[in-house]
Amino acid sequence: MGMRGGPGQFRLDQYDVQLTKVDPKLYRRLFAFVRPYIGRLVSGILLMAVTAISGLVGPYLVQMAIDGFIKTKQPEGLNWIALAFLATAFLNWWTSYGQTYIVSWVGQTIVYDMRDRMFRHLQKQNFRFFDSMATGRIMSRLTSDVDAINQVVSSGLVTIFADSMVLVTIMVTMLQMNWRLALVSFLTIPVLMLVMKWFTNRMRKAFMQQRRKSADLVATLAESIDGVRVTQSFTREEKNQGQFNEINEQNRQASMEAVSVWAMFFPSIEVVSSMGITLVLWYSGVLIRGGAPDVTVGQVTAFILYLNRFFMPIRDLSQVYNVFQAAIVSAERVFEVLDRVPEVQDAPDAYEMPRAAGAVTFENVAFGYNPDKIVLQGINLTARPGETIALVGPTGAGKSSVINLLARFYDPQGGRVLVDGHDIRKVTQYSWRSQLGVVLQDTFLFSGTVRDNIRYGRPAATDAEVEAAAKAVGADEFIARMPQGYDTPVNERGSKLSVGQRQLIAFARALCADPALLILDEATSNIDTYTEALIQNALKTLLKGRTSFVIAHRLSTIRSADRIFFIDDGQVVEEGTHEELLAKGGRYADLYLGQFRALEEAAAG
Ligand SMILES: Nc1ncnc2c1ncn2[C@@H]1O[C@H](COP(=O)(O)OP(=O)(O)OP(=O)(O)O)[C@@H](O)[C@H]1O
Ligand SMILES: [Mg+2]
Known part of the structure; x- marks a missing residue:
C-alpha cells in the first residue's frame, strides 16, 4: 500500500x-x-x-x-x-x-x-x-x-x-x-520470504550508501555556494570542479547500485506470484485427474485472481518493521x-523589571562557555545611567563574552550582573531583553522589506517612526535611492547591501526599538569614508541619552566614550577615560600608540 x-x-x-x-x-x-x-x-x-x-x-x-x-x-x-x-x-x-x-x-x-x-x-x-x-x-x-x-x-x-x-x-x-488448493498456494509464502530477505539486505546496504553519498553532495554544494566568493578570488574553480565531480560520480554510482537492486525487486515478486499460479494450475490438474469433485472452473479463476493480490500485502508488511x-x-x-x-530560564519567582534607568554593575563575574575553561574572571565594572562604556582589548580577550552576559544570553558561573540594582537573573528574560538594543558585529537582516527590518524590534512602530529612525541615523538617503525605497525587499542576510548600509539599517532598527540600554559590537571591517562619517554621526544619535556598552574599534567611538575598560585574557586590566589611560602609559596607551596614531597620522596626510 x-x-x-x-x-x-x-x-x-x-x-x-x-x-x-x-x-x-x-x-x-x-x-x-x-x-x-x-x-x-x-x-x-x-x-x-x-x-x-x-x-x-x-x-x-x-x-x-x-x-x-x-x-x-x-x-x-x-x-x-x-x-x-x-x-x-x-x-x-x-x-x-x-x-x-x-x-x-x-x-x-x-x-x-x-x-x-x-x-x-x-x-x-x-x-x-x-x-x-x-x-x-x-x-x-x-x-x-x-x-x-x-x-x-x-x-x-x-x-x-x-x-x-x-x-x-x-x-x-x-x-x-x-482448502487443498489453498494449502498448495500457501507453499509459495516461504519462497517469498526468502526472496524478500535477500533483497532487503542488499537494498538496505545500497540505499544507505546512496543516502550517504547524496548527503555528501548536498553538503559540498552548500559549502561551495556559500564560499563561491572566496573560491573565485583564489581561482580555485578548477580544483573545486574536480572535487565536486568526484562526489557527483560517487553519488551516481551509489544511485545506480540502489536502482538496479530495486529494479529487480518487483519482477522477482512477480515470478514468485506466477509460481503460485503455476502451482494452483498444476495441482488443479492433479485433483481433477484424481477425480476430486470439488474443483470448479470458478474456483481456479478466483484463486488466480486472489494470488495476484496476495503478495503485495506480504511485501509491505515485511517492510513495516523498517518504517x-x-x-x-x-x-x-x-x-x-x-x-x-x-x-537560561526565568526563576520561578521572576518579576518584571521596570523600565531601566541604565545603571549597570558587574560584581566579580566569572564565566566560561565550558565550565572547565574559564573565559572571564573577577570582572568588576559599573556604568552610570546614560554613560557610554567602551570595551577594548585584543582578539579573544572576552569582550563579546561580557556583553553576552549583560544580555543574559548566558548565565555567569560566579558573581552577579545588576541593572538598577536588579540581579538580571531574578527578573523575567522578556522584561529585561525587551529593554535592550543589540547591534552585533555581523549584522543580520531578515528577508522582507527594509521597513520590516527596521521595525523588527518593535513591530508596532508606525511608518513615520520607522522613517524617523532611519533619518536620525542618516540611513534615509541611501534607502530613498533604492528602487522601491522603504519597501525594497532585502534578500537573505541583506547580501545586496553594502556592509556600511547594513550597519546603518541595524542602527535604525536599534533606534526604532528605543531601548533603555544599548549593546554594540562594532564591525571591524573597513568602510568608505563617506559611510564612515555617516556611521559616526549615527552612533552619536544612537548613544545619546542611554547607557551603552560598545565594543569599539573606531578611535572616534573610543575617544568619545565616558569610560574605557581594557580587557585582556578575561580580566579588566585598565579602566579610565582616553586621556587618563594615555597618561597612565599602560596597555591602552601601547595599543593607541601602536595602532591608532599611525592611522590618525595617515588620515591627516
Ligand atoms: N560560543 C563559544 N563557545 C566556546 N568558546 C567561546 C565561544 N565564544 C567565544 N569563545 C571563547 O571565549 C574567549 C573569549 O571570546 P570573545 O568572543 O569574548 O572574545 P572577543 O574579545 O570578543 O574577541 P574579538 O575581538 O575577536 O571579537 C575566546 O577564547 C573564545 O575562543
Ligand atoms: Mg568579539
Whole structure:
C-alpha cells in the first residue's frame, strides 16, 4: 500500500537500531501526539477494513458467476452479480478515498503539532544550545525526522491494519473455497520470504550508501555556494570542479547500485506470484485427474485472481518493521531537542523589571562557555545611567563574552550582573531583553522589506517612526535611492547591501526599538569614508541619552566614550577615560600608540 514507489521513497533501515532495545517510554511519548486524534484514526482504520474487504469481493463474485450461473445456464443471476460488482466498486471507491483522507489528515496534523512544539522550543533555547548543534542538524530534526514519524501514521499503520486484513480475508476465503488448493498456494509464502530477505539486505546496504553519498553532495554544494566568493578570488574553480565531480560520480554510482537492486525487486515478486499460479494450475490438474469433485472452473479463476493480490500485502508488511525502526530513531532525535532544558530560564519567582534607568554593575563575574575553561574572571565594572562604556582589548580577550552576559544570553558561573540594582537573573528574560538594543558585529537582516527590518524590534512602530529612525541615523538617503525605497525587499542576510548600509539599517532598527540600554559590537571591517562619517554621526544619535556598552574599534567611538575598560585574557586590566589611560602609559596607551596614531597620522596626510 503506502510503500510502493521509487527508490526515493524507500526508507529501509535508515539507522542501525534494534527495535527490541527501544525504551517503552518512547512509544508512550509518541502516542501522546496521536492521542488527541485517536477518534479520527479509529474511524480511518474502520474504513480501511471496509476497503480491504470490499476489494476482495470481486474474485468471489467471479467464482459465483462462473460456477453458479454460467455453468448452470441461469443468465438472470448474472444481472445480480453485475450489480453487486458495481456496488462494491463504488463502496471501495468511497471508502478508499475516506480512509486515505482521514489518515493523512491525522498524519499531517501530527507533523504540524510536532513542528510547532519544536519551533517554540528552539526559540527558547539559549546560545549554548546553538553553539553545540549545527544548523543543518537542527533543521533535519524538524524536517526529515518529523517526516519519518509521520510515515508510521500515514503508511505504517495503514499497512499493518489494511494489509493484515487483506491477507487474512484472502486466506480464509481461499481455505473456505477449496482448502487443498489453498494449502498448495500457501507453499509459495516461504519462497517469498526468502526472496524478500535477500533483497532487503542488499537494498538496505545500497540505499544507505546512496543516502550517504547524496548527503555528501548536498553538503559540498552548500559549502561551495556559500564560499563561491572566496573560491573565485583564489581561482580555485578548477580544483573545486574536480572535487565536486568526484562526489557527483560517487553519488551516481551509489544511485545506480540502489536502482538496479530495486529494479529487480518487483519482477522477482512477480515470478514468485506466477509460481503460485503455476502451482494452483498444476495441482488443479492433479485433483481433477484424481477425480476430486470439488474443483470448479470458478474456483481456479478466483484463486488466480486472489494470488495476484496476495503478495503485495506480504511485501509491505515485511517492510513495516523498517518504517517503525526509522521512526523510533527519529523520535529519539526529536525528543532530544524537546527535552533540552533551556539553560537560561526565568526563576520561578521572576518579576518584571521596570523600565531601566541604565545603571549597570558587574560584581566579580566569572564565566566560561565550558565550565572547565574559564573565559572571564573577577570582572568588576559599573556604568552610570546614560554613560557610554567602551570595551577594548585584543582578539579573544572576552569582550563579546561580557556583553553576552549583560544580555543574559548566558548565565555567569560566579558573581552577579545588576541593572538598577536588579540581579538580571531574578527578573523575567522578556522584561529585561525587551529593554535592550543589540547591534552585533555581523549584522543580520531578515528577508522582507527594509521597513520590516527596521521595525523588527518593535513591530508596532508606525511608518513615520520607522522613517524617523532611519533619518536620525542618516540611513534615509541611501534607502530613498533604492528602487522601491522603504519597501525594497532585502534578500537573505541583506547580501545586496553594502556592509556600511547594513550597519546603518541595524542602527535604525536599534533606534526604532528605543531601548533603555544599548549593546554594540562594532564591525571591524573597513568602510568608505563617506559611510564612515555617516556611521559616526549615527552612533552619536544612537548613544545619546542611554547607557551603552560598545565594543569599539573606531578611535572616534573610543575617544568619545565616558569610560574605557581594557580587557585582556578575561580580566579588566585598565579602566579610565582616553586621556587618563594615555597618561597612565599602560596597555591602552601601547595599543593607541601602536595602532591608532599611525592611522590618525595617515588620515591627516
Ligand atoms: N560560543 C563559544 N563557545 C566556546 N568558546 C567561546 C565561544 N565564544 C567565544 N569563545 C571563547 O571565549 C574567549 C573569549 O571570546 P570573545 O568572543 O569574548 O572574545 P572577543 O574579545 O570578543 O574577541 P574579538 O575581538 O575577536 O571579537 C575566546 O577564547 C573564545 O575562543
Ligand atoms: Mg568579539
